[in-house]
Amino acid sequence: MEDQAVQQEPEDVLSDSLYTLYDYVPVARSSAGATFTYTTPDDQATLTLATPDPHHSNWNLHASSIWVAALWIADHIAELLGDFDVSCHKNVIELGSGAGLPGILVAHKFRNWSITLTDYPDPNILKSLEESIQTNQVSANARVVGYDWNLPRHGDFDLILAADTIWNSSLHDAFISAIRNNLNHDSDRSSCAFIVAGFHTGRWTVAKFLERLSASPGFSVDVVEREAQGTGRRPWCVERDNEDEESRRKWVVLITVKWAIA
Structure with a gap:
């Protein structure tokens, strides 16, 4: 297998070096229009992704990077899907896909699952996702759909993935509606959304x-903080004494949403 560093953009090699040498966790990788190479922790899969370069009118979407939350989902996908019967077909949607790392990895690992990658209907974002689907040879079970959360769209998905989609508080209600409208009402309540x-x-x-989210009826919500690069976990806390920006970078929050059992 080729060395991952050889395939990386220079800024991503620098990001890896900063963590190795200084324990500094970057919040994002890659840059607009660049190619990003991801290798799973077990070295069993390598993906090549086109990082979107959105139209200038949509720069506020911040879709031109691969954020630490997407990397965390990819690194921990086996853990997250541990309760799923992977031999059975599942419908999966990724909301706010950006470069589509989590969704494309799931499509690569589980060829019998159907994956829908979605993001705001910016032609450049959707084109990059289409390119990555072709590059990673998952076109048989993955597709790209433009999705504006403010517009009604209803699906029937067993799993929802979302990485760094809650940074804009003005979109919180629309995002929650997107979860509500797309999470499958299965009889055994096994369907869930993983938001990191x-x-x-x-x-x-x-x-x-x-x-x-707590004010939205019908949901069961579990929240935990997880180490961005590691296996540590701790309870969610809105305030932490003496926490600076560098310390915050070392953690992400994992939010699991299911339908509440009546």
Whole structure:
């Protein structure tokens, strides 16, 4: 297998070096229009992704990077899907895909699952996702759909994945509606959404989202903090004494959403 560093963009080699030498966790990798190479922790799969370069009118989407939350989902996908019967067909949707790392990895690992990658209907974002689907040879079970959360769209998905989609509090209600409209009402309540977010916009943004989510009826919500690069975990806390930006970078929040059992 080729060395991952050989295939990486220079800024990603630098990011790896900063963590190795200084224990510094970058909040994002890659850059607009660049190629990003990801290798799973077990070295069993390598993906090559096109990082989107959105139209200038959509730069505020921040879709031109691969954020630490997407990397965390990819690194821990086996753990997250541990309760799923992977031999049975599942419908999966990724909300706010960006470069599509989590969704494309799932499509690569589980060829009998159907994966829908979604993001705001910016042609450049959707084109990059289509390119990555072709490059990683998952076109048989993965597709790309433009999705504006403010517009009604209903699906029937067993699994929802979302990485760094709650940094903008003005979109919290629309995002929660997207979860509600797409999470399968299965009889055994096994369907779930995994939402992972970094703390680079602060803890209060996450707290605001959790407040809105808790106020939305019918959901069962579990929240835990996980080490961004490692296996550590700790309870979610909206405030941590003496926590600076560098310390926050070392953690993400994992939010698991299911339908509540009546």
